[in-house]
Amino acid sequence: MSxxxxxxxVISFRNALILAVVIVLVSVTNSILLRDNPxxxxxxxxxxxxxxxxxxxxxxxxxxxxxxxxxNIRRAWSVIAFAQALYTIGDIIWFVLEVGLHExxxxxxxxGPYLAFFPIFALGIFLLPKVPLTYSEKLKILLDTGIVxxxxxILFWVLLIAPTIESNAQADTLTLTLSVAYPVADLLLLFALxxxxxxxxxxxxxxxxxxxxxxxxxxxxxxxxxxxxxxxxTYVSGGLLDTGWIIAYTLTGLAGISQxxxxxxxxxxxxLESKGVQFTWPLYIPYICAGATYILLxxxxxxxxxxxxxxxxxxxxxxxxxxIIRQVVALNENVRLNEELENRVTERTxxxxxxxxxxxxxxxxxxxxxxxxxxxxxxxxxxxxxxxAETSASxxxxxxxxVE
Numbered sequence: 233m234s235x236x237x238x239x240x241x242v243i244s245f246r247n248a249l250i251l252a253v254v255i256v257l258v259s260v261t262n263s264i265l266l267r268d269n270p271x272x273x274x275x276x277x278x279x280x281x282x283x284x285x286x287x288x289x290x291x292x293x294x295x296x297x298x299x300x301x302x303x304n305i306r307r308a309w310s311v312i313a314f315a316q317a318l319y320t321i322g323d324i325i326w327f328v329l330e331v332g333l334h335e336x337x338x339x340x341x342x343x344g345p346y347l348a349f350f351p352i353f354a355l356g357i358f359l360l361p362k363v364p365l366t367y368s369e370k371l372k373i374l375l376d377t378g379i380v381x382x383x384x385x386i387l388f389w390v391l392l393i394a395p396t397i398e399s400n401a402q403a404d405t406l407t408l409t410l411s412v413a414y415p416v417a418d419l420l421l422l423f424a425l426x427x428x429x430x431x432x433x434x435x436x437x438x439x440x441x442x443x444x445x446x447x448x449x450x451x452x453x454x455x456x457x458x459x460x461x462x463x464x465x466t467y468v469s470g471g472l473l474d475t476g477w478i479i480a481y482t483l484t485g486l487a488g489i490s491q492x493x494x495x496x497x498x499x500x501x502x503x504l505e506s507k508g509v510q511f512t513w514p515l516y517i518p519y520i521c522a523g524a525t526y527i528l529l530x531x532x533x534x535x536x537x538x539x540x541x542x543x544x545x546x547x548x549x550x551x552x553x554x555x556i557i558r559q560v561v562a563l564n565e566n567v568r569l570n571e572e573l574e575n576r577v578t579e580r581t582x583x584x585x586x587x588x589x590x591x592x593x594x595x596x597x598x599x600x601x602x603x604x605x606x607x608x609x610x611x612x613x614x615x616x617x618x619x620x621a622e623t624s625a626s627x628x629x630x631x632x633x634x635v636e
Contacts, residue, residue, distance in 0.1 A: 243294065245439075248489040252482040255284055259478040263471055270470070275331050277470030282323040284478055288485035289316045295440070295488030304361040305434070309491060312356035312444075315349050316484060322346040330469075339410050347410075350417035354424035357444070363432040368565045373430045375558040376518045379551050380426050381419070383521035386528065386539065386547050388415050392459050394538030399463055418455050421448060429514035440491040442511075447483035450476055518558075522551045 259280060266273040292313035299306040325342040329335045365373070392415045400408045425448045433441050454476030461467035529544045531537075537544075 243489055243492065245486070245489050245493045248291070248486055252486055255482050256475065256479055259284075259475045260472065263475060267468075267471070270468075273470035277474050278323070278327040278331055281474065281477060281481075282320065282327050284481045284485075285316065285320040285323050288481040288488070289313060289320050291485030291488035292316050293488070295491030298492035302361070302434075304359070308356050308359035308361070309488065310356075311359055312353060312484075313488070315353035315356055316481075318345040318352065319349040322349065339406050343410050343413075347413055347417055350421050353448075354420050357424040357428050357448075360428070360441075361434040363434055365432075368561055371561050372558055375554045375561070376430055376515070377423070377426050379518035379554050379558075380521050381423060382547055382551055382554075383525045384419060384422055386525060386544065388419055390528070390537055390539055392456070392463075395463050396459070398538070414455065415459060418452050422452055425449065425452065426514075426517075429511060429517070435494070437490065437494040438511075440487045440494065443483050443487035443490055445511075447480045447487060450480040450483060454480060518555070522548075522555055525551055 262276050262280065263273070266276060292309060296306055296309035296313050299309055322342045322345040325340065325345070326337045329337040329340050329342065393412055396411045396415070397408065400411050403411075425445065428441065428445055428448070435441055454473065457473055457476070458467060461473065467473070525544075525548050529541070529548050532539070532541050532544055
């Protein structure tokens with residue numbers, strides 16, 4: 233009864249998903265219809281971003297409050313909600329400066345909560361409780377993370393960080409520092425995303441984790457394109473690119489709603505400890521990154537880049553070394569698993585042989601018992617016949633004596 237009453241108060245994930253689709257469609261429509269009115273587009277875009285970010289924060293808070301079955305899970309979602317609240321504050325400050333005061337929002341006070349969002353959001357992801365791993369599993373995850381991060385650092389440096397430093401060479405120190413801080417913060421968020429993808433997260437459902445992964449991916453991708461367009465001078469405030477942030481906000485809010493809708497009752501700590509969410513497809517990401525780095529190295533041979541061919545070669549060499557070590561670890565793990573399997577098969581075979589021997593002995597004993605029983609029964613039947621014959625003869629003799 234209490235379970236049914238509690239479920240009535242849970243916000244429906246289906247309704248939240250419908251609202252999220254409507255929000256994205258409104259954002260796209262707004263960007264298309266108002267593209268010829270930059271002032272109005274900027275006003276509606278900034279207002280809409282702050283509002284949706286606020287709703288996403290509420291969704292995360294709701295998910296944290298309904299994660300009371302495990303204090304560690306609740307703490308992690310609370311930190312993620314706090315990070316999203318900081319980003320909402322940044323959007324509000326951005327709106328006031330750009331729309332209300334008609335001032336440039338970069339650099340400004342908005343950069344404080346914006347930049348604080350990245351490490352705190354990453355911390356929330358790191359705080360999500362994880363299923364304990366063996367030494368070889370930890371080593372493989374460490375190597376996979378290293379491969380992805382080396383490739384990502386090279387890509388960010390070539391496409392964003394080095395061009396940003398070059399384009400802001402004449403700018404003041406604050407502007408240059410903040411311009412470089414954002415791609416570095418995205419790298420930190422990417423590191424948290426890889427941790428989320430490769431580790432087995434303790435969660436009742438995989439949907440909140442998957443939505444969280446998607447939201448972080450959209451955030452990083454949108455930031456990457458935004459910084460690239462800003463360097464090229466092609467970014468339009470309120471354009472279609474801003475929809476990427478709206479999608480990231482809605483996915484984050486949906487993650488919180490999905491977390492609240494997950495099963496919350498009748499979960500013992502033992503069950504929760506053994507239940508984990510892990511995706512298999514991210515295991516291919518390190519190899520994709522290694523291939524992308526190799527292609528970049530070939531491209532740099534005939535094309536000038538802000539990083540030397542020698543530095544790229546060292547980075548690719550480090551990635552290849554990590555890939556080789558990972559394969560060795562995987563092979564050793566497979567050998568160990570095969571040995572354990574063979575030992576189990578041997579033990580099971582010995583148990584079956586022992587059981588068969590015991591069964592054969594039992595069958596033989598049963599046969600002996602049946603033979604003894606049959607012999608006793610035959611002996612009993614023979615005695616009965618003899619007794620019957622004796623009784624009949626005695627009766628016949630008595631009758632003759634009686635007649636005489």
